[in-house]
Amino acid sequence: MAELASTLPATPPRFFPKSLTPWLLSAPGAIFFLMLLGMPLLMTLVLSFNNFDYAEGIIATFSLANYMEVVQDDYFHEIFFRTYVISIAVVVLCIAIGVPEAYILSRMRSPWRSLFLVVTLTPLLISVVVRTLGWVLLIGGNGLLGKTLEGLGIADASAGNLMYTHTGIILALVHVLVPFMVISVWAALQKLDPSVEHAALSLGASHTTVFRRVVVPQIMPGILSGSLIVFALAASAFATPAILGGRRIKVAATAAYDEYLNTMNWPLGASIAVILLIANVVVVMSYNRMMERRFRRTLG
Amino acid sequence: MSYLSLTSLTKCYGPTTAAEDITLEIEKGEFVSLLGPSGCGKTTTLQMIAGFVEPTRGRILMDGEDITHRKPNERGIGIVFQSYALFPHMTVVENVRFGLEMRGVPTAESRQRVGEVLELVHLNQLKDRYPRELSGGQRQRVALARALVIQPPLLLLDEPLSNLDAKLREDMQIELRNIQQQVGTTTLMVTHDQSEALSLSDRVVVMNQGRVVQVDEPFNAYERPSDAFVSSFVGKTNLLTGLIGKKQGDQTAVRLGDATLELMLDGPRTSNQVQISIRPEKLELTDCASGKLKGRVKTRLFLGNHWLYQVDSSAGELFITQPNLGKRGVAVGDDVGVSWSPGAIRLLEEKVHG
Amino acid sequence: MQNNGKLALCFHTLFVIFLMAPLVVVMLVAFTPNGYISYPTDGFSLRWFRAILENRSFVQAFWNSLYLGIGAASVSAVLAVPAALAIARYQFRGREALVSLFLSPLMIPHVVLGVAFLSFFSRIGVYGSFYALVAAHVIIIMPYTMRLVMASVFGMDRRVEQAALSLGASQWTVFRRVTMPIILPGVAGGWILAFTTSFDELSMTIFVASPSTATLPVQMYNHIAHTIDPLITSVSTVLIVLTALLVLILDRIYGLDKVLIGKG
Numbered sequence: 001m002a003e004l005a006s007t008l009p010a011t012p013p014r015f016f017p018k019s020l021t022p023w024l025l026s027a028p029g030a031i032f033f034l035m036l037l038g039m040p041l042l043m044t045l046v047l048s049f050n051n052f053d054y055a056e057g058i059i060a061t062f063s064l065a066n067y068m069e070v071v072q073d074d075y076f077h078e079i080f081f082r083t084y085v086i087s088i089a090v091v092v093l094c095i096a097i098g099v100p101e102a103y104i105l106s107r108m109r110s111p112w113r114s115l116f117l118v119v120t121l122t123p124l125l126i127s128v129v130v131r132t133l134g135w136v137l138l139i140g141g142n143g144l145l146g147k148t149l150e151g152l153g154i155a156d157a158s159a160g161n162l163m164y165t166h167t168g169i170i171l172a173l174v175h176v177l178v179p180f181m182v183i184s185v186w187a188a189l190q191k192l193d194p195s196v197e198h199a200a201l202s203l204g205a206s207h208t209t210v211f212r213r214v215v216v217p218q219i220m221p222g223i224l225s226g227s228l229i230v231f232a233l234a235a236s237a238f239a240t241p242a243i244l245g246g247r248r249i250k251v252a253a254t255a256a257y258d259e260y261l262n263t264m265n266w267p268l269g270a271s272i273a274v275i276l277l278i279a280n281v282v283v284v285m286s287y288n289r290m291m292e293r294r295f296r297r298t299l300g
Numbered sequence: 301m302s303y304l305s306l307t308s309l310t311k312c313y314g315p316t317t318a319a320e321d322i323t324l325e326i327e328k329g330e331f332v333s334l335l336g337p338s339g340c341g342k343t344t345t346l347q348m349i350a351g352f353v354e355p356t357r358g359r360i361l362m363d364g365e366d367i368t369h370r371k372p373n374e375r376g377i378g379i380v381f382q383s384y385a386l387f388p389h390m391t392v393v394e395n396v397r398f399g400l401e402m403r404g405v406p407t408a409e410s411r412q413r414v415g416e417v418l419e420l421v422h423l424n425q426l427k428d429r430y431p432r433e434l435s436g437g438q439r440q441r442v443a444l445a446r447a448l449v450i451q452p453p454l455l456l457l458d459e460p461l462s463n464l465d466a467k468l469r470e471d472m473q474i475e476l477r478n479i480q481q482q483v484g485t486t487t488l489m490v491t492h493d494q495s496e497a498l499s500l501s502d503r504v505v506v507m508n509q510g511r512v513v514q515v516d517e518p519f520n521a522y523e524r525p526s527d528a529f530v531s532s533f534v535g536k537t538n539l540l541t542g543l544i545g546k547k548q549g550d551q552t553a554v555r556l557g558d559a560t561l562e563l564m565l566d567g568p569r570t571s572n573q574v575q576i577s578i579r580p581e582k583l584e585l586t587d588c589a590s591g592k593l594k595g596r597v598k599t600r601l602f603l604g605n606h607w608l609y610q611v612d613s614s615a616g617e618l619f620i621t622q623p624n625l626g627k628r629g630v631a632v633g634d635d636v637g638v639s640w641s642p643g644a645i646r647l648l649e650e651k652v653h654g
Numbered sequence: 655m656q657n658n659g660k661l662a663l664c665f666h667t668l669f670v671i672f673l674m675a676p677l678v679v680v681m682l683v684a685f686t687p688n689g690y691i692s693y694p695t696d697g698f699s700l701r702w703f704r705a706i707l708e709n710r711s712f713v714q715a716f717w718n719s720l721y722l723g724i725g726a727a728s729v730s731a732v733l734a735v736p737a738a739l740a741i742a743r744y745q746f747r748g749r750e751a752l753v754s755l756f757l758s759p760l761m762i763p764h765v766v767l768g769v770a771f772l773s774f775f776s777r778i779g780v781y782g783s784f785y786a787l788v789a790a791h792v793i794i795i796m797p798y799t800m801r802l803v804m805a806s807v808f809g810m811d812r813r814v815e816q817a818a819l820s821l822g823a824s825q826w827t828v829f830r831r832v833t834m835p836i837i838l839p840g841v842a843g844g845w846i847l848a849f850t851t852s853f854d855e856l857s858m859t860i861f862v863a864s865p866s867t868a869t870l871p872v873q874m875y876n877h878i879a880h881t882i883d884p885l886i887t888s889v890s891t892v893l894i895v896l897t898a899l900l901v902l903i904l905d906r907i908y909g910l911d912k913v914l915i916g917k918g
Contacts, residue, residue: 022744026752029733029796033755037793040770041762047773101669104662116670118901118910123673126897127854129874130890134676136882137683137691144679175676195385198352201373203399203450213398217389236763238857239871243878253765253857260769260861270773273766284761298389298430 041277048270058266066271076255076272083251086166086241087234090173094230097174098181099223103215105182106189117186124179128239135172136243139163164248172240177233181226188222189215221295228287232280252276303328303486304349304454309358311344318344320510322358326488331480333489333497336507337533342490345507346456349488351375363453373402378452378485382459384443386431392418392442393427399450417449420479437468444476448483455480457489461496473499494534498522506530528648531577538583538618539648540576544569557615559592563647575648582644583620585609585630591637593618600632613638677894684891686884702888712889714866715873719853722784722869726791727848730799731841733792738800739833742807756800759793767794768861775862782864790862794855795848802847806840843908850900 048066051059070076105116123131138144139162146160162168192215200214201207216223238253245251250258252272259269302325309322319341326332334342347353349360351372360368367375387395393414400410418424421441431439440460447455460476461469477500480487491497497504498518506514506521506529514526525531528539542561545553551562554574565574588594595613607629609620618638622629630636658666683691687699706712737756741749759767771790775781810833818832819825856871863872870893877886904910 019744022740022746022749025736025740029737029756030752032733032789033793033796036774036789037755037759040767040774043773043777044766044770097669097672100662100665104658104666107658107662114905114909116666118905119670120673121910122898122901123677125850125854125901126677126894127856127871127874127890129856129871129878130680130893131676133874133878133882133886133890134678134680136878137679137887138676140882144675172676175672178673193383193385195381195383196387198350198372199379199381199385199446200387200398201352201371202350202375202377202379203446204373204376204402205398206373209402214387218387220389232761232763236765236857238765238860239875243875253763256765256769257860260772266769266773269769273763273769276763277766280763281761297433 044270045274047267048274050267050270052265052267066268067275069268070271070275079250079255080252080275082166082249083235083253086170086173086251087231089166089170090177090234091227091231093170093174094178094181095223095227098178098226099185099216099219101178102182102185102189103211105186120182121179123175124183128176129243131176132172132240132243135168135175135240136163139168139171139244163244164246166249168244169241169249169251172244173234173237176237176240177230180229180233181223184226184229185219185222188219192218221291224287224291228284232283236276236280302326303330303363304488305359305361306345306349307359307361309345309348309360310356311341311348311353312356317510319348322512324505324512324515326486328486329484331477331487331489331500331502332505333491333501333503334505334507335491335494335497335534337492340507341510342492342507343458346458346488346490349454350377350379350456376450376452378447378450378455380440380443380447380455380457380460382462384431384439384463386439386442386446388431391428391430392423392434395431395442396446396449399446403450413449417445420448420482421445436464437472440464440472444479448479448485452485455485455487457487457491459491460489462491462493469496476500498534504534506534508533523646525577525646526649528575528577531646531648535579536619537577537579538616540578540615540618542574542576544572544574557593557613559615561645563645565647577646577648578618578640578644580608580619580621581606582640583618584639585611585620585622586637586639588635588637591639593638595636595638597630597632597634597636600630611636611638680887681891681894683884684888688884691882691884691887702884703892705885706889706892709885711868711873712870712885715868715870718784718863718867719870722787722791723849723853725788726795726852727799727845729788729792730796730848731803731845734796734799734803734844735837735841738803738807741804753800753804757797760797764794764855764857765861768858771858772861781862782867784867787859787862787867787869790858791852791855794858795851798851799841799844799848802840802844803837806837809840810836839908843904846900846904850897 047058049062049064051061051063051065053059070080101120105113105120108116136143139146139160141161141163142157143160145162146157149155149160150157162171196218197210197214200210205213236253237251238257241249241251242254242257245254247258253276256269256272256276259265259272263269304324304326306322306324309319310317311319322341322345324332334345336342344353348355351367351370355368358368359366362375387398390398396414396417397410400413405413415424418427421444423438423441423445426434426438431442434442440463444460457476461472464472473496480500489497489500498521501518504514504516504518504521505512506516508529514521514530516524521530521534525534525537531537532539540556542554542556544565545555545560547553547565550564552565554561554563554565554576556576563574585591593613593615595611595618597609598612598617599610601608602624603621604624606624607622609622609630611618611620620638684702685698685700687697687701734756737752740746741753767790771786772781775783775786775790780786814836815828815832818828823831853869854871855869856875859869860872860875863869868876870889874886874889901910
């Protein structure tokens with residue numbers, strides 16, 4: 001998502017003006033995308049305006065009934081509210097954990113730095129199902145967290161059971177998504193000129209002041225783009241809330257899944273999906289606007 | 301007692317020694333340059349003075365105080381970095397004010413001092429710009445203003461002009477020298493550019509392979525280089541080898557190609573060879589008969605205000621520059637004589653091995 | 655100067671524990687000799703690794719995921735290389751739009767893509783087919799391939815191609831002998847990243863995979879939804895080890911940060 005925020009490198013020299021070549025080169029991919037991405041999304045949009053009847057199935061009409069239902073029903077209010085509250089909590093925690101960690105990583109000495117960078121990034125490539133399973137084993141009933149708490153005499157074992165709680169979902173989502181924050185801030189830190197920090201030190205700033213006044217403002221775009229990625233992925237996360245929240249704690253993605261594969265009310269599911277998509281696009285677009293306005297003059 | 305004194309300053313990175321046994325005394329108000337090729341240890345020395353690199357051995361005294369192990373943010377030294385290291389998210393004023401803020405200088409005084417220093421570097425018009433909206437030369441001035449506004453006891457300049465183009469560099473040299481003399485801050489500059497070092501400094505410290513090779517006034521460093529390295533690094537030169545012959549009185553005969561020179565050789569020599577340095581501008585092209593050496597022009601380059609000749613002579617290949625006096629002069633392939641005045645020849649000390 | 659303080663190292667240690675704990679727990683449980691989830695485990699046994707091989711549906715799902723990943727990554731590379739060349743080398747109307755089009759799947763929640771493909775594939779009658787899955791996966795992994803290929807095409811010195819042309823090579827020869835070898839590392843990096851993304855994808859695939867084309871993540875999810883037993887932990891352990899090996903290779907060849915940050 002952050003990638004969309006970055007603009008293309010300077011326009012290339014006009015090699016063969018008015019040539020058909022670029023069109024021919026990009027045609028296969030473009031046609032593939034228009035057919036296989038455009039058509040399905042368009043169909044979903046149309047479907048969201050259809051009606052559904054348990055006896056007759058999908059009825060091809062044009063009505064806003066599904067949207068009205070989502071907008072008016074407290075059940076859906078709760079689901080969307082929960083989705084975004086969880087996402088915001090995950091973003092805040094990812095900033096609190098990921099930003100300092102990225103800074104610490106960037107200050108490490110050479111062999112450790114790349115080692116721990118790999119340690120931090122590897123989980124990204126391990127299936128979300130596997131990582132969530134780990135959290136089930138840690139925070140489930142009779143899980144390691146409960147046993148540790150009991151063993152240390154802090155609380156009894158049941159306090160460690162976070163299955164089907166918001167806390168459990170947030171914890172696991174932070175685990176799944178914090179590497180994105182670290183990468184994003186790391187990339188921003190790589191662009192810093194280390195002598196800028198030296199300059200601040202030579203002017204009498206303490207290390208804390210250097211971090212607060214000189215480093216953080218410069219990596220702000222990285223923190224924001226990391227937040228954007230984390231937010232968008234948290235808001236549309238499926239596997240983690242599905243496994244840790246089950247039917248009891250539904251979020252937008254699991255709700256859409258249920259409408260499609262359990263209730264079979266596709267039009268309603270489609271309208272949830274469309275709302276989720278629009279919310280996502282709006283967040284990304286307004287982020288890009290803001291970046292454009294705020295950092296054009298200073299950090300380019 | 302001198303203002304800044306470095307005693308046996310040494311920095312080792314594992315088995316490699318970046319700077320070895322650097323001893324140097326700098327007087328108050330002096331402008332001194334550390335000059336040398338990349339990797340000669342000049343930047344490491346600067347970083348040790350600034351406090352960014354911990355010395356392996358040695359001491360740094362500033363104004364009588366031992367600052368060897370003091371934290372960089374407690375030294376109060378002004379630094380102009382090679383990359384300028386401006387805070388990209390702050391305007392010119394905010395950049396310059398930063399150091400005063402760190403010192404808790406009251407607003408009114410701070411505003412006045414920032415105004416004065418911006419006046420000094422002629423940046424008053426641009427004070428609300430961000431660094432990326434400035435040209436290279438303007439950024440350079442901001443960096444200088446930011447370092448000067450804290451009225452540092454010592455100003456360190458790390459290759460301050462290397463990111464500027466040639467024309468601008470010359471202008472900035474003059475300006476830098478003026479500002480330094482106006483403010484009177486003791487200044488230490490690191491550079492690999494010999495002309496920059498010669499034109500700006502009161503004294504030049506030539507470094508090579510982690511060591512100080514020669515400390516001298518610019519004119520002396522150029523005219524009386526202590527060894528072959530200095531003579532070729534500070535300015536261009538012809539390095540020739542002469543054969544020592546008979547000694548008569550205090551003069552010794554030295555054979556240089558088909559010429560014989562009468563030179564004063566002091567001290568005992570271990571070999572029968574002696575190294576001689578002659579600057580290209582001190583050689584003169586004459587006609588075949590009257591020169592001390594005979595040769596033939598191999599290449600000729602026109603450089604606007606002068607000509608550069610490459611001449612094959614009996615003493616070896618010589619570079620010779622001649623001022624452009626509006627005539628075309630000798631051509632490639634011509635037989636020529638090469639001459640010089642007696643004072644032009646420099647004997648170089650024998651290279652001490654180890 | 656490059657040293658972190660004690661507090662920072664403490665924070666770092668906690669971070670690494672937080673990151674590793676779930677993975678380590680999964681791997682520990684996998685070696686239990688018991689028939690149920692138990693830890694700290696009181697013995698050591700490989701019985702649950704042997705059990706994977708006896709479980710038809712997991713083995714089948716593994717092969718499905720493997721073929722799907724290879725197929726989708728290869729198709730995406732074949733589509734991405736010419737498109738990236740067009741975008742990097744030519745100025746034409748719709749150039750920016752084309753980039754946005756290829757990167758747009760990053761902006762669309764996978765669940766949304768899942769429901770969209772579900773209705774689309776059902777409508778045209780290919781629901782659950784392997785080729786439909788490949789097509790769907792090409793869409794979601796294309797941004798990753800595209801980003802790395804574009805980075806290497808933009809990063810390459812155009813004058814090298816001009817030199818080859820001036821030496822008398824035809825456009826096609828220049829592409830084959832000069833351009834392709836130079837951008838190959840980027841293409842290969844993009845391929846591997848696309849492959850792993852496809853191999854691990856769940857949220858979209860779960861809508862479009864039929865029981866016979868279920869991928870490993872889908873199979874694992876369904877298994878977890880039903881029961882959590884040591885078998886699922888041993889499958890996960892195999893996945894963790896395979897991923898770690900892949901990461902090691904990727905890091906050795908390109909530097910993991912370069913691949914993931916996309917500055918290759």
